[in-house]
Amino acid sequence: LAQERKAGFCRVQDTMVFVYTDRTHVLDLASAATVADVKAAIEARQGIPAEEQRVMFGGRQLEDAERLEACGVSDDSQMYILMRLLGGAKKRKKKTYTKPKKQKHKPKKI
Secondary structure, X not given: OHHHHHHOOOOEEEEEEEEOOOEEEEEEEEOOOEHHHXXXXXXXXXXXXXXXXXXXXXXXXXXXXXXXXXXXXXXXXXXXXXXXXOOOXXXXXXXXXXXXXXXXXXXXXX
């Protein structure tokens, strides 16, 4: 990034990134940066492996190869970093009862 700034051909933007740990980071990113660059920056700051991160912006998950500029990320944009979770639990079988239900007593009218 430093070389690109010196050359003057790349616009630099500040992007807020919210990590699942309730921390906010402001990243100084080039407009040509990719989602993989964002993941690498978060991995360097937080120690969260890049392969476990999901980057969300504009209601959708961004892929590693996508450029931030093409995704619509601009200066002062907000992205969210979420962790990948393992799949859900097994579907439970419906329990079958062998005994019929017990009938409730009806109150007697007097």
